[in-house]
Structure formats: C-alpha cells, structure tokens
Amino acid sequence: MANKLIEITDLRKQFGSDEVITKVLHGVSFTVNEGEYMAIMGPSGSGKSTLMHIIGFLDRLTTGSYLYNGLDVTKFSDNKLASIRNSEVGFVFQQFNLLSNTTVFDNVKLPLLYSEKKNKDELVKQAIAAVDLEHRTNYISNKLSGGEKQRVAIARAIVNQPKIIFADEPTGNLDSKAGTKIMEIFEALHQEGKTIMLVTHEQDTANHAGRILSIRDGLIASDIMVEKRRLASEAVLQK
Amino acid sequence: MPLSELFKLAYQSLTKNRWQAFLTMLGIIIGVAGVVMILSVGAGAQSLIFNQVESMGSNLIGIMPGASDDNGPPASVMGITVTTLVNDDLKAIVEAVPEVVAATGYVQGLATLQWENQQSEVTYVGTAASYLDVEDVLLSTGRYFTEIEDDGMNNVAVLGSQVAQDIFGSQNPIGQKIKLKRDAFKIIGVFAERGGSFFSSQDEQVFIPLQTAQKKLLGISHLSMARLKVGDNADFDSIIGQTEAVLRYRHDINTAGEDDFTVRSQTQALDVLSTLTGALNFFLAAIAAIALLVGGVGIMNIMLVAVTERTAEIGLRKAVGAKKSIIIWQFLLEAILLTLIGGILGIILGALFAGLIAIIANYMGYHWEYIVSLLSILISSGVAIAVGLFFGLYPAFKAAQLDPVEALRYE
Incomplete structure (x- = not known):
C-alpha cells in the first residue's frame, strides 16, 4: 500500500485582521500518497494557489490539521518549515522567478546554498542535464527563452532531490510547444517516483496528472482519478 | 550556510550594481578620509609645535604678562597687550x-x-x-x-x-x-x-x-x-x-x-598646548564623523531600496529554504561590506591627502612629521563598520520579515 505523504483534514484559511476577513478555504480534506501525480484545478480566486502554498510549507493554515509523513506541520517553527522547503520540496512558478543577471548554473544551485548536501556542483550538473540544458549552463538567465527559463526553474526545483514538486501554472506563460516539453519533464520526474502537485486552470495541463482535485469557492468540488473521470465522461457522451 | 558563501553572495550583489554601490560608498569614503586626514594633520601640527618648543631646550621657564588659570593660555597670548x-x-x-x-x-x-x-x-x-x-x-x-x-x-x-x-x-x-x-x-x-x-x-x-x-x-x-x-x-x-x-x-x-603674570615651565606649556590642540583635533574629527553618519544614512536608504527592489528574490530565497537569520546576515553583510570597502578606500584617500599636506608643509620649510596613527585607522574603520551594522540592521530585518508568498508575487 502506498505511503500517505500528506493528510489534510478540514483545512481552513482566512486572511486579514478582525475588521476585514477574507475566507479563502472553507474546510478542505484530502490525502496525497507518495509518488502520486496530482493536479489541483479551479478558476481564479478558487483558493487553489493558497492551498498549494499551505501544503508547500510557504504559508500556515488558520484551522484544521496538516500531517506530513505523519508529523503535525502546524507545530513546525518557521526555521523547521524553511528546512523542509529546502530538503523535501521543490517549487516551479508561473513567472519562473529566476535570479536576473545570474547564470543558469548559479540559479539552479540556489537551494543548495542553504543545504548541507555534499558534491553540490555535481548535483547542479545532474539537474541541468535532467532538463536538457547542458548547453546553456553558463548562460545568463535573462538571455533564455520562456521555455528554457521554466526548465531552469524545474532544474532548480529538483536539484535538492526533493520528495514533492509543486508547480503553480508551470505552462501558463509558455507557448504550446514549450508547454508540452515542460509537461514531458514532469511526466519523466513522476516516472522516477517523485510526487508531483500541479496547480492549473487548464484542463489539458491537468489531464497529464493521474488525479484531479477541483476546487471551487474554497471547497473541494471533485476529486477524481483521471482514468475514472475519463470513463465517466465517456458514459455521459454515450447517453 | 558558511560565512564565506554569505560574503560571496553579498559581494555578488554589490558588483551587480557597481555604480549604485560606489555612490553609496562615497559618503563613507569621504567621512573616513576626513577623519584619517584630520587626525593625521592634527598629529603632524602637534608634533611640529612640540618639536619647536622642545628644540629650545627642556630646561626653560617662560614668563608671560597677564594672569591665566592652570590650563588656559595667558591673556597676552590671546592678543591683549599687558x-x-x-x-x-x-x-x-x-x-x-x-x-x-x-x-x-x-x-x-x-x-x-x-x-x-x-x-x-x-x-x-x-x-x-x-x-x-x-x-x-x-x-x-x-x-x-x-x-x-x-x-x-x-x-x-x-x-x-x-x-x-x-x-x-x-x-x-x-x-x-x-x-x-x-x-x-x-x-x-x-x-x-x-x-x-x-x-x-x-x-x-x-x-x-x-x-x-x-x-x-x-x-x-x-x-x-x-x-x-x-x-x-x-x-x-x-x-x-x-x-x-x-x-x-x-x-x-x-x-x-x-x-598679573604667568610663570610656566616648558612641560607645563606643552601640557597647555596639548590640551588646546587635542580639543581642536577632537572638534575637527567630530565634524568629519558627522560626514560618516550622513554616509550611514545613505547606506540605510540604499539598503531599504535594495530590499524593495529585491523583494521577489528574497521571497524566492525563502521559498527554497533560506532561514530568516540567513536573510538578515546576507543584507547585513552587504551593508558591512559597503562600509568596509568604503572605509578602506577612505583610509587610503585620507592618508594620501595627509601625505600631500605633509609634503607641501615640508616644501614650505616646516619640519612636518607625516603621522597616520594606527589608532586613527582603527577608530575610523571601526566607526565605519559600526555605521554599516547600525544602518544595515533595520533593512536586513525588514527583508527577513517578508512573507515569502507575498514576496514571490511582488513584481
């Protein structure tokens, strides 16, 4: 049986102070197994990015529980959260978020600056090779195309050999060809056993995942394994 | 994260914006150069006066018309005819x-x-x-x-x-x-x-x-x-x-x-001179120190701008695992490095100017000693680093307090 990596129960999140409170998540519960490839879908403002930030240890929930590998994340200090972000997860953002005027190599190396790992340069080279960018290693990041920038971001996300990769609209700023390449890389990483959580509002992108969690108005609207979803839609069509 | 890596990061940040860094440093350079030069010129002038007085022999007693207190000059020295x-x-x-x-x-x-x-x-x-x-x-x-x-x-x-x-x-x-x-x-x-x-x-x-x-x-x-x-x-x-x-x-x-007279030995006269020139030196060095302070405010200003400019970078660093303390150190080291480099350049510049003054004074026939004391170097570089630390601390804390999610969204 697959190991439960993430267990979320009745997660609620609100922003603001006493006077102006914005409730974003209204009680979300689900589990993610190790090695799963999951897409979180939903329209803008549905709370999908907020959910990713919380399960990605970038933000804290307001109420509810979050167990990571059986450990209560709500009890983690800021430093512990920073350590987990460094060792357990990798992030890929829609805007790439690369350091400008910095080489591909140094961008990919960034997480390793805060890590105790040995052979850092070797790990950087391996990560760059995994996204087929060896020929761009010493390029300044500003000079790359959008697709290449996102591949650098993926290399940076995997350089620390994390368990989970969080990707927030990773193809949102790319043309379809570059987007396809990015999704192929995610597929390959999934095949290697990485857990992948993809936030997107594009159905085509979500379809690459094995499971799609739909969020609407801060609640889970559906949680479907793609195979089952495909069968269900075929049944609808037959009717 | 080892200190050497942090220094490397700080150095890289500064070299990315060379002109900005240099202009920020200028306040510190002028301040430190001012302190070093004034202390050196003061010491040179003091030694010139002392040597002159001592060259007449140490077994002299001077009598000046007019009274004086123990430490001050007699009235006749102040231009009053007695x-x-x-x-x-x-x-x-x-x-x-x-x-x-x-x-x-x-x-x-x-x-x-x-x-x-x-x-x-x-x-x-x-x-x-x-x-x-x-x-x-x-x-x-x-x-x-x-x-x-x-x-x-x-x-x-x-x-x-x-x-x-x-x-x-x-x-x-x-x-x-x-x-x-x-x-x-x-x-x-x-x-x-x-x-x-x-x-x-x-x-x-x-x-x-x-x-x-x-x-x-x-x-x-x-x-x-x-x-x-x-x-x-x-x-x-x-x-x-x-x-x-x-x-x-x-x-x-x-x-x-x-x-209605003042009788003083050479040693007492030297003590009075020493008090006078010491006070003058202190006053001039204090003015130069104000320049250092202004330089420090410049550093704080530019570091605050840097924190805003680099909000997204700070968010990214936090997202990939940088702890608050590391962010604080990164920005603090940048401020310290700015003041340290500024301080070193200031010391060199101040020493050069003091040397120039000594050369001119000697050319004019004065036996002017060129003195750049270790103390003046230590004081000015110490004050420069303290200024960097003091004025760099607030921007560094501000950077460390940034919410990574908010910072990542910043454009």
Missing part, C-alpha cells in the same frame, strides 16, 4: 634665584627692511644679549650683540638665515648697513638655519638689542614675554615659586589670585 612685565623684573629674578643661569625678555614688531634698493617686510625681535644662551641657537657667521650694546641701545642687527639669503644672496652681509623703519642698523651676525615653526619662522626674523627695539622702534618699556634658563636637574617647582615670589614682591601683589 604692560606689567618689565626689564627690571628679569634682572631681579636673575639676582634672587641662583638656579636661573640666563634670562631674556622679548619684544617684537613689523618693519620695512631696506638695503640699497631692496625692500622687505620683516619681523624684528628685540632680545637681551643672553638670548643665545637661553635658546641654544648658533650663528653661521659674525657674532651676537653684547650686554653693553643692549644697554647702550646700539643699532646692531643679527639676521635670520632666510632674511640674509633673500636680501644679500651670496654677498657677505657682515658690516653692511640696513634700515629698519628709519633707523640704520649695522649687521654683525647671521644665524644658522633653524627651520620653521608653526606660527613663524625665526629664519625670517631680524634680531636687535632689546632696549633698542623697546625705546627706539616701539616706544615701550615693557616685555611681550621672557624666558629663563635654569641649570640641569633643577627643581622647577621651587624655581617657579621663587620667580613668582619675586614678581609678586615687585608688583605689590599679596595673593596668588591677583597675579
């Missing part, structure tokens, strides 16, 4: 205090020196015949005037080496007649070169008998000041006490508080 000290006071002191081996009074004035068709503005100094013994000075040629010539108010003159050179060039001035004001003076000697002092160069002065100067040129009977030379290993306190007693008796003074 006429209470006269020639007979000195004679009485020499007779009453056996340890005094020589004594001379001094007066001085400005006059036009004329020789043939040459003219020059000079300072003439009237001294007693014992001047040579009191100040340990040497003549390069000729002789100094005698007591008989002084008492007889003879018109004889001894030239400072520079005056002799300026007026007579390679000619022998002995026996020549010059005019001071309207009186003709016969030159009987020339001093060996003595070097400049901070206030005036004795090489540029003309020395004439005291009473000639008083009666014929100035029309006065008092002294501007007097010096006593005492024997080696003399008891200064006792001699000063005896001198004061003689003067009080002659001036009808009953209590020390009513003294």
Whole structure:
C-alpha cells in the first residue's frame, strides 16, 4: 500500500485582521500518497494557489490539521518549515522567478546554498542535464527563452532531490510547444517516483496528472482519478 | 550556510550594481578620509609645535604678562597687550634665584627692511644679549650683540638665515648697513638655519638689542614675554615659586589670585598646548564623523531600496529554504561590506591627502612629521563598520520579515 505523504483534514484559511476577513478555504480534506501525480484545478480566486502554498510549507493554515509523513506541520517553527522547503520540496512558478543577471548554473544551485548536501556542483550538473540544458549552463538567465527559463526553474526545483514538486501554472506563460516539453519533464520526474502537485486552470495541463482535485469557492468540488473521470465522461457522451 | 558563501553572495550583489554601490560608498569614503586626514594633520601640527618648543631646550621657564588659570593660555597670548612685565623684573629674578643661569625678555614688531634698493617686510625681535644662551641657537657667521650694546641701545642687527639669503644672496652681509623703519642698523651676525615653526619662522626674523627695539622702534618699556634658563636637574617647582615670589614682591601683589603674570615651565606649556590642540583635533574629527553618519544614512536608504527592489528574490530565497537569520546576515553583510570597502578606500584617500599636506608643509620649510596613527585607522574603520551594522540592521530585518508568498508575487 502506498505511503500517505500528506493528510489534510478540514483545512481552513482566512486572511486579514478582525475588521476585514477574507475566507479563502472553507474546510478542505484530502490525502496525497507518495509518488502520486496530482493536479489541483479551479478558476481564479478558487483558493487553489493558497492551498498549494499551505501544503508547500510557504504559508500556515488558520484551522484544521496538516500531517506530513505523519508529523503535525502546524507545530513546525518557521526555521523547521524553511528546512523542509529546502530538503523535501521543490517549487516551479508561473513567472519562473529566476535570479536576473545570474547564470543558469548559479540559479539552479540556489537551494543548495542553504543545504548541507555534499558534491553540490555535481548535483547542479545532474539537474541541468535532467532538463536538457547542458548547453546553456553558463548562460545568463535573462538571455533564455520562456521555455528554457521554466526548465531552469524545474532544474532548480529538483536539484535538492526533493520528495514533492509543486508547480503553480508551470505552462501558463509558455507557448504550446514549450508547454508540452515542460509537461514531458514532469511526466519523466513522476516516472522516477517523485510526487508531483500541479496547480492549473487548464484542463489539458491537468489531464497529464493521474488525479484531479477541483476546487471551487474554497471547497473541494471533485476529486477524481483521471482514468475514472475519463470513463465517466465517456458514459455521459454515450447517453 | 558558511560565512564565506554569505560574503560571496553579498559581494555578488554589490558588483551587480557597481555604480549604485560606489555612490553609496562615497559618503563613507569621504567621512573616513576626513577623519584619517584630520587626525593625521592634527598629529603632524602637534608634533611640529612640540618639536619647536622642545628644540629650545627642556630646561626653560617662560614668563608671560597677564594672569591665566592652570590650563588656559595667558591673556597676552590671546592678543591683549599687558604692560606689567618689565626689564627690571628679569634682572631681579636673575639676582634672587641662583638656579636661573640666563634670562631674556622679548619684544617684537613689523618693519620695512631696506638695503640699497631692496625692500622687505620683516619681523624684528628685540632680545637681551643672553638670548643665545637661553635658546641654544648658533650663528653661521659674525657674532651676537653684547650686554653693553643692549644697554647702550646700539643699532646692531643679527639676521635670520632666510632674511640674509633673500636680501644679500651670496654677498657677505657682515658690516653692511640696513634700515629698519628709519633707523640704520649695522649687521654683525647671521644665524644658522633653524627651520620653521608653526606660527613663524625665526629664519625670517631680524634680531636687535632689546632696549633698542623697546625705546627706539616701539616706544615701550615693557616685555611681550621672557624666558629663563635654569641649570640641569633643577627643581622647577621651587624655581617657579621663587620667580613668582619675586614678581609678586615687585608688583605689590599679596595673593596668588591677583597675579598679573604667568610663570610656566616648558612641560607645563606643552601640557597647555596639548590640551588646546587635542580639543581642536577632537572638534575637527567630530565634524568629519558627522560626514560618516550622513554616509550611514545613505547606506540605510540604499539598503531599504535594495530590499524593495529585491523583494521577489528574497521571497524566492525563502521559498527554497533560506532561514530568516540567513536573510538578515546576507543584507547585513552587504551593508558591512559597503562600509568596509568604503572605509578602506577612505583610509587610503585620507592618508594620501595627509601625505600631500605633509609634503607641501615640508616644501614650505616646516619640519612636518607625516603621522597616520594606527589608532586613527582603527577608530575610523571601526566607526565605519559600526555605521554599516547600525544602518544595515533595520533593512536586513525588514527583508527577513517578508512573507515569502507575498514576496514571490511582488513584481
């Protein structure tokens, strides 16, 4: 049986102070197994990015529980959260978020600056090779195309050999060809056993995942394994 | 994260915006250079004054007309004319205090020196015949005037080496007649070169008998000041006490508080000078330190701008695992590195300027020592780093407090 990596129960999140409170998540519960490839879908403002930030240890929930590998994340200090972000997860953002005027190599190396790992340069080279960018290693990041920038971001996300990769609209700023390449890389990483959580509002992108969690108005609207979803839609069509 | 990596990061950030970094540093460079230069020039000037005073010999006692407190200068030094000290006071002191081996009074004035068709503005100094013994000075040629010539108010003159050179060039001035004001003076000697002092160069002065100067040129009977030379290993306190007693008796003074004169040994005079120049140095260094402070505010300003400019970068660093303490150190080290590099450049610049001043002063004939003390370097670089730390701390904390999610969204 697959190991439960993430267990979320009745997660609620609100922003603001006493006077102006914005409730974003209204009680979300689900589990993610190790090695799963999951897409979180939903329209803008549905709370999908907020959910990713919380399960990605970038933000804290307001109420509810979050167990990571059986450990209560709500009890983690800021430093512990920073350590987990460094060792357990990798992030890929829609805007790439690369350091400008910095080489591909140094961008990919960034997480390793805060890590105790040995052979850092070797790990950087391996990560760059995994996204087929060896020929761009010493390029300044500003000079790359959008697709290449996102591949650098993926290399940076995997350089620390994390368990989970969080990707927030990773193809949102790319043309379809570059987007396809990015999704192929995610597929390959999934095949290697990485857990992948993809936030997107594009159905085509979500379809690459094995499971799609739909969020609407801060609640889970559906949680479907793609195979089952495909069968269900075929049944609808037959009717 | 090792400190070396943090330094590398800070260095990389600074080199990315070289001009911005340099302009930020400029405040620190000017401030530190100012502190180093002022302390160096102050020390140079102090040593020049001290050497000048000490070169006259350490066994001298000075008498100034007018009272003073223990640490301040007498009134006569401040430009106030006091006429209470006269020639007979000195004679009485020499007779009453056996340890005094020589004594001379001094007066001085400005006059036009004329020789043939040459003219020059000079300072003439009237001294007693014992001047040579009191100040340990040497003549390069000729002789100094005698007591008989002084008492007889003879018109004889001894030239400072520079005056002799300026007026007579390679000619022998002995026996020549010059005019001071309207009186003709016969030159009987020339001093060996003595070097400049901070206030005036004795090489540029003309020395004439005291009473000639008083009666014929100035029309006065008092002294501007007097010096006593005492024997080696003399008891200064006792001699000063005896001198004061003689003067009080002659001036009808009953209590020390009513003294109309100041008697000081060379050491005491040096202490007063040291207090004065020290206070002046401190004042000037404080002004330079304000420049450092302004430089510090500039650093804080630019670091705050950097935090805003680099919000997304800070968010990214936090997202990939940088702890708050690391972010604080990164920004703090940038500020410290800015001030440290600025401080080093400032020290070099300040030392260069101080060197330039020393070269110019030496060229002008002063025996100016070039002193850049380790203390001034340590103080200015220490203050620079402290400024960096102090003004870098707030921006660094501000950066560390940024919410990574908000920071990542920042464009």
